[in-house]
Amino acid sequence: MSSILSLMRLMKESDHTFEAHEHVEITGTTLVHMDYHAVQEWLGSDHQHIEYSDFEHTFVRYGSLMSRDQRISTDRIGHFRTVGYRPPRYGRTAVFETDLCGGAVCETKGCGVGKGGMPGTDKNNSGLLFLHDALLEVINAQILNRLFLTIDVDIRCVPHLGVVDLGFDFPQKENSGMPVGTLLRAGHARPYNNNELPMAGSVEAYAKERVESILNDHGLTTSGYSTGIAACWEDGCLCIRHGGKRLDIAAEHILKFGELHSIEPPFHIFPSNVQMAKTVSCDPLYARLVDLSHYKAIVFTSGYMTTLVDDRPLNIAALAQITRRRKTPPNNEVLQYDVLTTRRNADDPRFSEINAAFPNWLDPEAHENGVVLEALKLTAGIRLGGLTAKEVAIQVEEFVNICFKI
Secondary structure, eight states: OOSSOOHHHHHHHHOSOOEEEEEEEESSOEEEEEOHHHHHHHHOGGGTTOOHHHHHHHHHHHHTEEEGGGOOOGGGEEEEEEEEEEOTTOTTEEEEEOSSTTTOEEEEETSOOOTTOOOOSSTTTSSOEEHHHHHHHHHHHHHHHHHHHHTTOEEEEOOEEEEEEEEEEEEEETTEEEEEEEEEEEOOOOSGGGOOOOOTTSHHHHHHHHHHHHHHHTTEESOOGGGOEEEEEETTEEEEEETTEEOOOOHHHHHHHHHHHTOOSSEEEEEOOOOBOSOOEETTEEEEEOOOTTOEEOOOOSSEEEOBOSSSGGGBOOOEEOOOSSSSOSOOSSBOHHHHSEEEGGGSTTHHHHHHHSTTSSOTTSEEEHHHHHHHHHHHHHHHHOOOHHHHHHHHHHHHHHTBOO
């Protein structure tokens, strides 16, 4: 049987329904990144004779698709039409059967809202994807793949094939818009009904816990302070906050939750957010990761790590107490942690280039991590300097190289 994943085979392996929806081509787009090694992994060794120009044509075509419901201006709509398919909870991503190798399946992230949807005014409900977020996922995929290869574990990222600049901006702040793009990645089956919350004690839950633990050992995480769960006392009342937002949960329930896990308020819990393709195992460990923009360099020194599950109070599985004394990775021999970690924006040499392209986007006194700044710098280079896809690929590779000690 061919290694190419066809649409029919994907639907059979996925165990959930796909909603068909017409997508239209938008014009004025540009391929700004292609990972040839990821493309080879996607298509397999039998199809390495295909020319770069063929890939470029295909990725521009399928990376320029937008759902009908996105309400794109008619003067940007081209002639190509095709049907995209959306599994449950796929939001701004659709699955397409391409014209390569008899119908190899790819996914386009950032191709508009689903059927019957209404584009929102916030980036999270707009149906669109910032160009720098697409490049951020590409960079993270290469860093993670190299890390897992170096430490010899069978964890990889779903192949990230290319990035397309859609040629317009999404207004996000006063007097400042951000370029919009799409991310193309290999088609893959997701968990049943695309539910990322496994059952406690399942193979999937244990694999997610193992992946997060490996990341933590090297100073990386899928969690963060903005997604943490904190129980605290405010004006004499016990409350719980998720990502800073106060939840409507009675104090007695918070105390019962603490008793269940043998902890007392105040406490801070960091849920991991490892998202995986359907096929996974624990012995030996095997996983293919997807949705990578939230991976970052943070070393927590207090609180509790956990994996979110479907069948526990607050969706929280067992807690693992964090007992590190210093904000340095336990394993400090592989990654150049200072390249990846956060720093004051104004202190980074890339800040002036980013600010020239996107005024007021970055607060000079705020902190951002090194990978986000690199993705923003590349976006500025694409829009102001006309960086080509091959030039972007070279700069991504150079940045990934300096992220490693070995």
